[in-house]
Amino acid sequence: MENLTPEDKLEAAKFFYKAGDIDRSEFLLKSFLEHKEDHEAYFFLGLIENQRTNWQRGLYYFYRSVEINSEYGNPCNEIGILLLRMGRERESVYWLKKSLRCTLNDAPHISLFNLATLYKIWNRPERSLQYLHKAIVIKPDFEEAKRLREELNTGI
Template identity: 90%
Template sequence: MENLTPEDKLEASKFFYRTGDLDRAEFLLKSSLEDTESHETYFFLGLIENQRNNWQKGLYYFYRSVEVNSEYGNPCNEIGILLLRMGRERESVFWLKKSLRCTLNDAPHISLFNLATLYKIWNRPERSLQYLHKAIVMKPDFEEAKRLREELNSAI
């Protein structure tokens, strides 16, 4: 194990995360942090805690990820989702929009969808539809966004 680089540990932890072995993924991620801080390492630790329904701990790791790399949009989106679940909607909007401004974001269409969902909750279908349109343009096969768009259009 001591022969593995932090990058090797991170890649192995991603594999274990994807296969559902959260304990092994967490071990490798924390072991990697002993060598070097990485925004991705904190992000995946946050995902693990989120899957375990440890939202406060998940938030901690997502915030740490943003501290290490303020241009990483993935944890910003996750922070927005968690804050929304906690009923902190206004804060959620800030983080979801921040996610869209970040230069490193694997799935900006997800942030747009989450904003659309939030505006639906606030009974602002026109704003929700704007975000859904952007998400679908970005990812034309985004079925969940298409379903929400149909739902909103039929309600108007």
């Protein structure tokens, strides 16, 4: 692995993460970061820590990712989710909405779904349905969003 370029290490780290080998992924990400600061590398480290339920450490990596690239929406969404888990709902809304404003966001429908879930918790079904509609427009086969929409529609 010493012969790999830093970019090869990042790609290999993402491959191993997606394959479920988070230890190897973490090693490659940290090795990559010795050569170059990168928003995506910190994002994946945050995902790894999140999987390990090290939420504070995960938050650190997600915040670091956003510091490097403030237009990267994926870590903003993850920050929002973690803050929600920690009972910090108001802060969560800020980060989920920030995720939607970012120009680089692989899954805006997830941020919309998370906002819909938060508004459901706050007993604001009309607002929740607005976010679900937007999520389903982006991803028509988003079954979890369709189920939540149906649940909200039957409760109204």
